[in-house]
Amino acid sequence: MNLKCAANRRLYLISVCTTILLAAALMLFVSSAAAQASADDATTVAQAKTEQQNYQTFYLTNATDRESLNDIQTDMRNMIPRAKIYGVSSKSAITVLGTADEIAMAKKLIGDLDKPRKVYRLTYTITDSDGGQAKSARHYTLVVASGEKTVFKQGDRVPIITGRASENPTQTSTQVQYVDVGINVDASLTTSADVLALQTKLELSSVANPLAGADAGDPDIRQTVLQETASLTPDKPLALGSIDVPGTSRHEEVEVEAELIR
Helix, strand or coil, X not given: CHXXXXXXXXXXXHHHHXXXXXXXXXXXXXXXXXXXXXXXXXXXXXXXXXXXXXXXXXXXXXXXXXXXXXXXXXXXXXXXXXXXXXXXXXXXXXXXXXXXXXXXXXXXXXXXXXXXXXXEEEEEEEEEXXXXXXXXXXXXXXXXXXXXXXXXXXXXXXXXXXXXXXXECCEEEEEEEEEEEEEEEEEEEEEECCEEEEEEEEEEEEECCCCXXXXXXXXXXXXXXXXXXXXXXXXXXXXXXEEECCCCCEEEEXXXXXXXXX
């Protein structure tokens, strides 16, 4: 009888210990699961904050033409592919929709790319000579910004008759078209380090028979064109070319010099 009671007590103790161990294990599991859930929730909130999108509009100060705006826009789209980037050429502005990190990168890119353009003063000198002796020199000055084009024109407008019509025996109407005669210079600059790439188109024209006009028949227009691409060093003159004036002993030499203004 005593042996049976002792055995029952042992079984009871084992059962109680097992129950306590199971309860402790269950509590530990629940606590661990709750901690993991809390950590997952914190990670999810942090990711949501990181991925939250906003937008910002950047107004360009120097790159205000359509081509420059498109270049900056293309660079930003390649560097920040997940962000949405929109250009507004009429406002010289770029709007970026993205995360805080993407907008920060967009701001840095625009700061690196939207730089002031260098501006140069170009002086063209045309030296006239006759029979090997210098007679005169003409100077034409243009201001050109890097990456842009400047056009200079000086001269006269010469009338050319393009048609006549008789409305009645006593009245005749004349159609006249005017041609620009003189000098025309197209200049554009691009910069790379201390070297300037200059593209020049220089047109010289004159009237061969100056007595001609609207009532004397069509004038003869003499024209010479010099088109050149050259590398310039600031403050150093460069000879672009020489021109022999047809039908005369005159000779013209064209030289250009660039000076940095700002």
